[in-house]
Amino acid sequence: MRKLYLIVILLSLSLGALAQEKKRNGSFNTAKTNPNQFLQQQWWLGFKAGVNVAQVDPSKRYSILTPTNYSSSVTDKQYDAFKELGLQTTIEITYYYKGFYFSVQPSYISSNFTYSNQLEWVNSTNISETLTQTYKQNQKIEYADLPFLIKYDITGSKLRPFVQVGVFYSILLNAVKTVDVSSLDVASGGTNTINSPPLIVGSKDLFSNYWGVIAGVGVSYQLGNVRLVLDATYRQSLSNIANPQNRFSNDRLSGIGDAQDDLNLKNIMVSAGVLFPMRYLSSSFKSNDR
Amino acid sequence: MNKLFSIFLLALVFSCAEESDPATDKANFTRIYDNNKFDGSYYPIDAKQTPDGGYLILAGRRLAASNFNGAYLLKTDELGAFVSELELPSSIVAPIGPLLETGGKYYFFSMTPTNNYQTQLSEVDATGALSKTTLVGGSYPSAAFNDNGNFLLLRYDNFSQQSIVSIVNPAGSVSKSIGYTIGAGDGVEEKFITHFLRTGRQFPFQVGKTTGGQYFFNGFYNYTFSLVFTDLTATTPIGVVQGQQADGGFSGILPLDGNRFATARFNFGDNYLIPSVTISPTGISSIVNRKDLEGNNLPELTTNAVVKIVSVSTNGKDMVLYGSNTRSKQIALLAYDKATGKFLGSRYLGFSNPFEIASISSTLDGGLAVCGTTFVAGRFPRICLFKISKEELGKSFK
Numbered sequence: 114m115r116k117l118y119l120i121v122i123l124l125s126l127s128l129g130a131l132a133q134e135k136k137r138n139g140s141f142n143t144a145k146t147n148p149n150q151f152l153q154q155q156w157w158l159g160f161k162a163g164v165n166v167a168q169v170d171p172s173k174r175y176s177i178l179t180p181t182n183y184s185s186s187v188t189d190k191q192y193d194a195f196k197e198l199g200l201q202t203t204i205e206i207t208y209y210y211k212g213f214y215f216s217v218q219p220s221y222i223s224s225n226f227t228y229s230n231q232l233e234w235v236n237s238t239n240i241s242e243t244l245t246q247t248y249k250q251n252q253k254i255e256y257a258d259l260p261f262l263i264k265y266d267i268t269g270s271k272l273r274p275f276v277q278v279g280v281f282y283s284i285l286l287n288a289v290k291t292v293d294v295s296s297l298d299v300a301s302g303g304t305n306t307i308n309s310p311p312l313i314v315g316s317k318d319l320f321s322n323y324w325g326v327i328a329g330v331g332v333s334y335q336l337g338n339v340r341l342v343l344d345a346t347y348r349q350s351l352s353n354i355a356n357p358q359n360r361f362s363n364d365r366l367s368g369i370g371d372a373q374d375d376l377n378l379k380n381i382m383v384s385a386g387v388l389f390p391m392r393y394l395s396s397s398f399k400s401n402d403r
Numbered sequence: 404m405n406k407l408f409s410i411f412l413l414a415l416v417f418s419c420a421e422e423s424d425p426a427t428d429k430a431n432f433t434r435i436y437d438n439n440k441f442d443g444s445y446y447p448i449d450a451k452q453t454p455d456g457g458y459l460i461l462a463g464r465r466l467a468a469s470n471f472n473g474a475y476l477l478k479t480d481e482l483g484a485f486v487s488e489l490e491l492p493s494s495i496v497a498p499i500g501p502l503l504e505t506g507g508k509y510y511f512f513s514m515t516p517t518n519n520y521q522t523q524l525s526e527v528d529a530t531g532a533l534s535k536t537t538l539v540g541g542s543y544p545s546a547a548f549n550d551n552g553n554f555l556l557l558r559y560d561n562f563s564q565q566s567i568v569s570i571v572n573p574a575g576s577v578s579k580s581i582g583y584t585i586g587a588g589d590g591v592e593e594k595f596i597t598h599f600l601r602t603g604r605q606f607p608f609q610v611g612k613t614t615g616g617q618y619f620f621n622g623f624y625n626y627t628f629s630l631v632f633t634d635l636t637a638t639t640p641i642g643v644v645q646g647q648q649a650d651g652g653f654s655g656i657l658p659l660d661g662n663r664f665a666t667a668r669f670n671f672g673d674n675y676l677i678p679s680v681t682i683s684p685t686g687i688s689s690i691v692n693r694k695d696l697e698g699n700n701l702p703e704l705t706t707n708a709v710v711k712i713v714s715v716s717t718n719g720k721d722m723v724l725y726g727s728n729t730r731s732k733q734i735a736l737l738a739y740d741k742a743t744g745k746f747l748g749s750r751y752l753g754f755s756n757p758f759e760i761a762s763i764s765s766t767l768d769g770g771l772a773v774c775g776t777t778f779v780a781g782r783f784p785r786i787c788l789f790k791i792s793k794e795e796l797g798k799s800f801k
Contacts, residue, residue, distance in 0.1 A: 173423060177433050177434060177435050178435050178437050178779070179434045179435060179436050179437065179479075179483070179484060179485045180437055180438075180439070180485065181436050181437065181438050181477070181485050181488050182438050182439060182440070182488075183439045185485075232437075232439075232780075233439065234439050234440070234441045234780070234783060235439060235440070235441055236440075236441035236442055237440050237441065237442060238442065242441060243441070244441065244780060244782075246780050296780065300441065312755070352422065353422050353423065355423075357422070357423035357424070357427045357428070358427060358431070360423075360431070360432075361431050361432050361433040361789075362431070362795075364733075364751065364752060364753055364754040365754045365755060367433045367753070367754070368753050368754035368755030368756050368758070368777075369755045369756065370435055370779070372433070375422075375423050
């Protein structure tokens with residue numbers, strides 16, 4: 114929680130610093146006498162929402178199940194790539210200055226990633242007798258995201274494609290894991306498929322805050338005084354999203370042999386929204402006049 | 404704008420994202436040692452941390468060609484990762500714990516599968532390699548204790564029908580021995596046999612020595628599962644706390660100081676923990692008539708539960724730690740203040756699949772290693788090892 118306070122305070126200071134800069138560069142009174150100078154800067158406030166897909170890459174693998182007579186790679190989790198949809202909503206606060214946009218976009222991001230592993234036991238005296246057990250895990254993680262982005266409009270027309278890059282810090286809100294266990298039992302006198310009800314476990318303790326970088330492209334369309342925005346971003350964590358301290362702390366998951374790997378998270382996000390200009394020359398002035 | 408960048412970068416520096424490191428990985432882990440043989444069956448007996456920080460686990464294993472269980476050794480590194488395993492020859496059966504450490508070696512008692520089930524002593528090094536096995540003599544080893552480099556051995560002699568306590572040195576020589584009758588007839592002996600075959604109830608046989616130097620054993624004496632004090636000389640015990648035939652008695656005894664003990668008892672399936680009680684080593688008393696042995700009833704524990712009791716010092720606190728099995732198939736750890744017997748907290752290990760306790764031991768870093776059996780996929784008995792850091796212990800036991 115202290116980290117969250119620190120970030121909020123620092124971001125407030127950042128915006129304060131920008132406000133001070135604005136004051137030095139000019140004021141509404143001077144802008145009225147010089148529209149060009151006025152249009153060199155602008156504040157935008159808006160909202161966005163969209164969907165995302167996620168993929169995790171294990172930077173270090175962990176397993177509770179430790180093989181003594183077969184390869185340890187059998188217990189490696191098989192991660193799916195960008196499979197399950199997640200959601201995100203964003204408040205965008207953007208400062209425009211001389212062709213560049215400096216944007217803070219606090220977001221709520223809910224991501225899902227999936228993985229599975231499969232184990233098999235064979236009766237050494239009758240190899241046709243086997244038990245195969247498959248674990249499919251869906252991990253939902255929810256974060257409050259604090260990104261800082263720099264955007265640049267490629268063209269200045271009514272339809273403005275843009276590129277953006279930035280960094281972000283993500284604060285863990287919640288995490289829930291759903292585990293589906295199914296078995297194929299060919300050792301009890303026939304072939305028996307066993308599907309157990311899913312195990313749903315709160316797994317917030319297994320994850321931590323993290324940071325990373327963002328890059329993306331988008332397009333904005335000027336509609337009256339507001340801008341409609343559609344953007345796509347790629348996010349890559351540069352720190353571990355798992356919490357090593359609590360890797361084995363969840364007995365429900367440890368009991369079935371699941372330990373969280375060290376993970377880097379990737380997201381592809383598509384968002385759409387609307388931005389409102391915060392500064393006007395007059396009621397007849399359009400923010401896209403320049 | 405430089406100012407803005409600086410501030411944001413500062414925020415990132417302070418963010419302190421969590422990264423794994425070897426110290427964290429060593430401090431806490433859970434391991435289940437799996438074998439993909441459908442018919443593989445392992446039950447751990449004891450685990451000891453070796454000087455390299457790894458763990459040496461003594462276990463029993465199913466033998467196809469014997470009614471008794473064979474012996475198995477598993478060596479891990481300090482992270483609990485598998486290093487090696489050794490299926491000991493089928494000439495070594497019914498191994499018992501604990502692993503007795505002396506002179507940089509580890510010893511355990513077992514018996515021969517034939518030839519009147521003779522007791523033998525095996526020597527293992529810290530890598531889990533078997534050095535030698537020596538015939539000790541006498542039958543059915545039941546419990547052992549490390550008495551400063553010599554070993555106390557409790558065994559059952561099926562010829563004289565006696566519980567026998569011996570002092571055995573690491574070379575396997577018996578220096579002293581005394582036996583006490585279990586009672587005439589086959590009634591008690593049958594319980595011994597099914598205990599050793601593991602087809603019947605596993606009795607909490609124990610042998611040890613109090614801080615005052617008084618020898619004791621927990622076993623059958625005169626038809627009753629009793630706590631017997633002996634000087635290893637007199638043919639009658641110097642003191643007995645009688646149980647209720649095979650239905651009541653102590654399920655674990657840990658000498659604390661003087662004549663004070665931390666104990667647990669069973670009574671017709673129920674379980675009671677008694678974290679601090681004074682038991683005189685002389686005289687005869689009955690466990691059912693003593694008010695001071697009523698203890699805390701724990702209905703959550705399985706019928707006649709296995710109870711392991713150890714003394715643990717962690718985070719500046721001396722505790723008596725009980726480990727046992729719950730009806731919900733978890734391993735329960737319950738801690739009490741060593742001086743006062745005050746309850747300090749509990750912790751439960753395992754879920755989803757059944758878990759059963761085998762041993763608890765302190766680790767070099769002030770943490771705890773809990774070894775047990777779990778049933779992978781709900782059916783395959785496998786060895787599990789929980790390593791709990793002293794920080795985690797501090798959170799559970801306040």
